[in-house]
Amino acid sequence: MANDYERARLKMVDEQLVARGIKDPRVLSAMGRVPRHLFIEEALRDRAYGDHALPIGERQTISQPYMVALMTEALELKGSERVLEIGTGSGYQTAVLAELAARIYSIERIAGLADKARWVLASLGYRNVAVKIFDGTYGWKDQSPFDAILVTAGSPEVPPPLLEQLKEGGRMLIPVGDRTTQVLKKVTKTPAGVEQSSLTGCVFVPLIGGHGWVAENA
C-alpha cells in the first residue's frame, strides 16, 4: 500500500511536473516526499496523485499538484525564509513549503479545516509550521515581514496588508480575478517599487474576507 502511493507520487513528479517544465530540484524532491494522500479523506485517496484538484470538505479544494509546484517554484525558496500562506485548506501546500523554508505561518478562515490540517502536519512531524484561524486578507502582522507570501484562494485584488507585510526583495504569488477564474500573479517588492507579472490562468476557490470577496451563504 505505502509503496503504491510512493510509486504514484514519483510518477506524478515525472509526468505532471518535470514533463511540464518544473525544474527546481528542491521543489521536485519535496513533492516526491510529502505524502499527499494523507491530506485527503480516505474515500478519495486513490485519486490523490491524479492531475486535478480534489474536494477537502466545506466546499474547498486541494490544488492540482502542478499548480502547487508552479507557485512554490516561483517563490524561489532557498531554505532560510519566513513564509506566509493564506488558505491552509488541507495543509498539503503548507507541508511542501515546510520542506523548503525555515518557518511557515499559515492562515485558514474555516476552523474545521485548520484543525484537521494542524493534526496531519503534526502527525507527520512538521515543527516549523504555525496555523492560525483568521481572515488572512489582513495577513499576520505580529510575524511580519515575510520573505515570501503565497495566497491559495482567488482574490479581487492584492490585499494591501499583504503587500505591506512583504519584505523588500520578497515575492508574493496570488491568483487575482473574479470569483471563478483568475490570473496567477507574481508580485515582487523592489527598491524601485512593486513589480507584477502574470504566470498563467487559474481556477481557485474565492478568498473570502475584508480585502477579499463577501461570503456567500448558499
Ligand code: SAH
Ligand atoms: N492550499 C490548500 C488549498 C486550499 S483552498 C491546500 O493545499 O489544500 C483555499 C483555502 O482558502 C480554503 O480552505 C478557504 O477556506 C481558505 N480561505 C478563503 N479565504 C480565506 C481568508 N480570507 N483567510 C484564510 N483562508 C481563507
